[in-house]
Amino acid sequence: MQLGMVGLGRMGSGMTKRLERDGHEVKTYDPKVASTAKTLGALAKQLDTPRHVWMMVPSGEITEGTFQKLLGILEPGDTIVDGGNSNFRDSQRRYKEARKRKISFADVGVSGGIWGLEVGFCLMAGGDKAPLKRLAPIFESLAPENGWAHVGPSGAGHFTKMVHNGIEYGLMQAYAEGFELMYHSEFELDLSEIAGIWRYGSVVRSWLLELLHAAMEQHGDRLEDIAPYVEDSGEGRWTINEAINANVPVPAISAALFARFASRREIDFSAKVQAALRNQFGGHAVKAVKAAKARP
């Protein structure tokens, strides 16, 4: 079928290639790379009605800006899909805004990263039945077999993707802790070899473990050229916020997010506080900061 793709970054370009490989007609718009259309308006003119436009752009301002522009350009009966990592509450609001103009809005969580072109993307779709049914041929081409579902009404797609990413944080932290413990063991273990054999027959085998093994093959099992600094892009925070809203304890996912924060701080002020208190009540020695460093 025909689809408009807005955003040809790592994800959008892979998805476009996978769709074209399956015979779909994809019209594209990305201000930074070669596209079929030079503006969103031109993209709309290249599509037959009812149009289906898939946004695959960074969440936040860029998604909101693109969505608002599309609302002004598209016509009743058209459909906007947000395939990015938007907060599901924003998606629920956008659904309502779009509905006022008789435009359909679907929130479709997409997982698979840069490997999706080859393997297929796992898709979690939220929204009304009619537009999602029309989009089924697109989902069938993007996903591996049995790799997509209409999980619920507006917001359910991005909610499910948010939880997916929260779980991902916890899984990564579990591997990270285990490998750090082996890194410090008395046995001089070959961590790449261990990650390697665990891929076959072990209970902890997973795609993330395969990626860790690949990274260790590439960078060495001590990962010497990779700095111990971990970014986050929001879904872990939202998962914990929603856990708080729902009164659900998520200690492992929280530990994973906080470990990322800890990896980024320039000064561990909490350790300063603890050292200061141990010194005050027990006279335990504190390590002095060199004078030059002590002055900010």
Add this chain to the structure above:
Amino acid sequence: MQLGMVGLGRMGSGMTKRLERDGHEVKTYDPKVASTAKTLGALAKQLDTPRHVWMMVPSGEITEGTFQKLLGILEPGDTIVDGGNSNFRDSQRRYKEARKRKISFADVGVSGGIWGLEVGFCLMAGGDKAPLKRLAPIFESLAPENGWAHVGPSGAGHFTKMVHNGIEYGLMQAYAEGFELMYHSEFELDLSEIAGIWRYGSVVRSWLLELLHAAMEQHGDRLEDIAPYVEDSGEGRWTINEAINANVPVPAISAALFARFASRREIDFSAKVQAALRNQFGGHAVKAVKAAKARP
């Protein structure tokens, strides 16, 4: 090659079948099921020297008792393999005890559970090179391709298996938290369907996720007939003990172990303490326990 297998439980029987399927001659001893030998002594007589005897029995007293008996029965040049989940410090001690009698001892962590017969068992071997080299044909048959390694000297096999299981605790807890959050969501999600699609193309795909999907297909996605009570069999505790010895923070694995403890307690005394304190300092109401239940 020829191997003596002590213990024909879920793991030992699967391993014996897999070895026999590959043409190995396995002599067996298990006091509870039909075996080739009725005693450990008879098993030793059924094996050519140098003998290789694989213990696949519960860790702790049974492993220790079997090991001590074997030490009295076997001869210099023979080899004992412990394939159970023994603590690696015990394995290091057993290696030394065996060496005094010129008997070899290898600690081989085995992962794969009841699926190992079909898929193969992931093996992490610790000990001296010579006996492990002799045992290589056994490892090749038990493991899937590239699914075993000699990871280090005595103790390294069980240490690596311990960390493997610690990671397993963390992975399980990450999924558990995410699915609990979806269980309580406003969307009435079909958790089995979501676990199902995540198996294909998503970043969180893993063997544990496949097992969770299988469980939800079998028990329903609300797992209604499964009590929220989780046992542990020691490796998580050891992982945290070793993390303490090595000054390595393992917050997610700790959270996972403590969540299991919490699942088992009859009275959440910590919640009583918190409620009592909130009442004392802020006059916040406490929920009363019914009289009949208040008396132990």
